[in-house]
Amino acid sequence: MNKERLQIAIQKSGRLTKQCIDLLSNCGVKVPIVKDRLIASCENMPIDIMLVRDDDIPLLVNEGISDVGIVGLNVCEEEKLKFKKDNDNEPFSICTSLKYGKCRLSFAYPQLWNKSKKSWSQYLQNTTIATSYPNLVGDFLKKNNIKANIVYMAGSVEAAPRLGKADIICDLVSSGSTLLANNLVEGEIVLESTAVLIKNKTLSSENENLVNRLVKRIEAVQQASERKYILLHAPRKSLKKICDILDSESPSIMPLEGDNDMVALHVLCKENDFWDIAEELKSAGASSILVMPVEKLLP
Ligand code: PRT
Ligand code: ZN
Secondary structure (H helix, E strand, C coil): CCCCCEEEEEECCCCCHHHHHHHHHHCCCCCCCCCCCCEEECCCCCEEEEEECHHHHHHHHHCCCCCEEEEEHHHHHHHHHHHHHHHCCCCCEEEEECCCCCEEEEEEEECCCCCCCCCHHHHHCCCEEEECCHHHHHHHHHHCCCCCEEEECCCCHHHCCCCCCCCEEEEEECCCHHHHHCCEEEEEEEEEECEEEEECCCCCHHHHHHHHHHHHHHHHHHHHHCCEEEEEEEEHHHHHHHHHHHCCCCCEEEEECCEEEEEEEEEEECCCCCHHHHHHHHHCCCEEEEEEECCCCCC
């Protein structure tokens, strides 16, 4: 392995893979991914991408085999608790949170669970809980003074109550349809998660600089993805109202040749879902509304 190049570990094949590759590519890290290859070398920057299972990423980063990694906060926090238990020191650090891989680690109860008990903590008391995240669940129970038995399952956690392996589960939820299909009801949330960028604690100064540059690029790409560039024509008399709807600090306003009543307005809008705003703008007299994506936004 070439230690002069920054090693970034991402998930080889799973829910985070495509978004990781797209994000890196939008940050100018061009990576030719070759099927079944463990390492892909970036053509235009001193960066190599390691394609591995997501569960291995925290360990690879902690040991410095990989300098940086992208992994779900759920995996990151579970592994952090494991490291702390074994070594009692803080391992890798989180550089920035990403906007994808959104989910939550939640308890889920069978729909017919005894409803006479009052609070969620009473629900959990003395139960058997199946989960792939025993450290996060154990930590949560301890902080809330709950005594329960944790059963580790690597997958198909949602089947545990039906199989008689556990009373309750604690698993990742996004749309909730898996719980519904298994007659389970979501309860207390242990952790809200997105993908995060993590880094080794002792990087060389060159690699530290490269990671800082990468984080700045990621932030620029992520900010841009939440913005739209709007061009529209507005009646001069409705300008104040239209600017209020757009919630913009400083729109550019230009005259329209041969029309004294109308102006052209250019503005960066924070609203990603533009439909509601577009209807309001129309009612306020705006016309020729053009909505464009923003690729990068540098402060
Ligand atoms: O092979 P490898 O070990 O790399 O992958 P993996 O199978 O362990 O992970 P993968 O690809 O399933 O997920 C990678 C990461 O995506 C997770 O660690 C989370 O950070 C994030 N993520 C986001 C999710 C979900 N959403 C998600 N819904 N991971 C898993 N799920 C599963 C969940 O476990 C449950 O089975 O989807 C089901 C629930 O989904 P809903 O939509 O029915 O609620
Ligand atoms: Zn995994």
